[in-house]
Amino acid sequence: MAGNRTFTMIKPDAVKAGHIGAILAKINEAGFRIVAMKLTKLSEEKAGAFYDVHRERPFFGELVEFMSSGPIVAAILEKDNAVEDFRTLIGATNPADAAEGTIRALYAKSVGENAVHGSDSDENAMIESNFHFSEVERF
Ligand code: GTP
Numbered sequence: 001m002a003g004n005r006t007f008t009m010i011k012p013d014a015v016k017a018g019h020i021g022a023i024l025a026k027i028n029e030a031g032f033r034i035v036a037m038k039l040t041k042l043s044e045e046k047a048g049a050f051y052d053v054h055r056e057r058p059f060f061g062e063l064v065e066f067m068s069s070g071p072i073v074a075a076i077l078e079k080d081n082a083v084e085d086f087r088t089l090i091g092a093t094n095p096a097d098a099a100e101g102t103i104r105a106l107y108a109k110s111v112g113e114n115a116v117h118g119s120d121s122d123e124n125a126m127i128e129s130n131f132h133f134s135e136v137e138r139f
């Protein structure tokens, strides 16, 4: 059965460009409830740990540098079928391939600097939520 929570980050490019409010509006309009949220910044070490599955990929260095380059917004979101529906809302990894109206089509600059993260499975949503939030930070 599909779970009802996912984890997201508004990435440094979108925070720097002033898109926090617009992206949160899209998230609210799509019917997600905010369970937890914070403005924070990842160290290089934490960015590397978060994207550990990509450690052997050629873009790993760039990814870590980018994700630790400025503040991010981290959040846990709730909705039926949260993981899949949120991936639909954000669009393809490369904004050139992202469907019209999706968050990445609207706000991402490139395949690397692509505005938002969305968990790719219920299991990873739980791992990623635990990476950023304690129980008392969830409502
Ligand atoms: P996330 O929601 O951030 O996990 O993105 P995704 O699931 O759509 O893509 P994936 O997990 O495959 O890649 C993780 C992140 O690595 C992407 O969102 C990009 O920020 C970055 N990335 C992926 N491919 C490339 C690439 O070819 N070049 C660069 N510079 N970054 C990449």
Ligand code: MG
Binding pocket: 118, 120
């Ligand atoms: Mg991913």
